[in-house]
Amino acid sequence: MKPCVLVIEDNLANAELVVYLLKSSGCRALTAFDGESGVAMACAERPDLVLCDLQLPGIDGFEVVRQLREVDALRGVPLVALTASAMTGDDDRILGRGFDGYISKPIDPTGFIALIRRHLPDGDRVGQTSVPPAVPAATVPRPRLATVLALDDTRINLELKRGLLEPHGYEVLTATTMDDALALARERLPQLILSDVGMAQGDGFEFITALKADPALRHIPVLFLSSTHWDTESRTRGLALGAVRYVRRPIDSDLLLREIRAVLAP
Incomplete structure (x- = not known):
């Protein structure tokens, strides 16, 4: 049975990142x-581990x-406490108030699972379900399934998308702006593009409109x-502009991989 973790944040x-x-x-x-x-959720669900932010609306993490x-x-x-203000001496302050440990924010994805593994039952197996152990490429060559632009x-x-897709055989290209993504798409012609919707400069709707207007990329x-643009109007607009899927985040990694395989299937 999968260990159950309650995130209070x-x-x-x-x-979303922790989940x-x-x-x-x-x-x-x-x-x-x-x-x-x-x-209330902890009492009802009895999780195997609770991760709790210290600064919360209403009662804070120490009262929790x-x-x-x-x-x-x-x-x-x-x-285990989640804190953005860890300082020298916080071990005594946080542990003295009832926590079994703490994790500093911003969360480091590469070390996060190692930090919580020690607190979970069967912790040695946590972190091994979605990403297989690394195998030297010279021993077992892994063919590229497809090139994906994120x-x-x-x-x-x-980095989360790269960490999910590359172990499964995908080449992952990344861009943080619409212009960079379009330039990279023209240069590399990926087989699939994973795009956020809400961004600081432009949005996914502008991006897909520009993409579909280019004969070489359409x-x-x-x-x-998207975790923010999940109303019916946004989803309808995205699909009408040509998106093949409109998926809500957070999404289970296995489900996302299945969606990608379905899109790329012949």
Whole structure:
């Protein structure tokens, strides 16, 4: 059975990143966006681990941990703090208030699973479900399945896509702006483009409009991924402009891989 992790975090981007990493590593993830909801969810679901931000609307992380420590059914459940203000001496302050450990923000995806593995049951297996162990290329050559261009103005999201796709045989190109993505698409002609919708400069709708207006690029399928533009109007608009899929984030890594394979299937 997959270990269950409750994430109590009011920042949507941080919560999405943590949930993505957990699911990609074989965990089941639950989310709560304030302290009161987090306490209620922990009591109802009895997770194997609770990750809790210290700065929350309503009751803060220290009050959350105080209340959870009083619940008999949750005795033995590890509680780990998420903090953006870790400083010298915080070990004593955070651990002294009832937490079993803490993780500093911004989250480092490469070390995150190693940090939580020690707190999870069967922790040695966590992190091994989605990405197979590395095999020297000289021993087992891995053919490239396809070249995928990822467009997102948040670099950590690009690295997550690279970390998911490359072990499965895809070549991943990345761009943080619409102009860079168009230039890279003209140069490399990828078989698929994964595009964010909401970006600091332009948006996915402008990007796909420009892409489809270029005779050399219009054949490239575009899969939209968005955590913010998920209303019916945005989805309808994206598909009408030519997107082959419009997927809501966060998405389970296995589901995303299936979507990509379906788009690329002959």
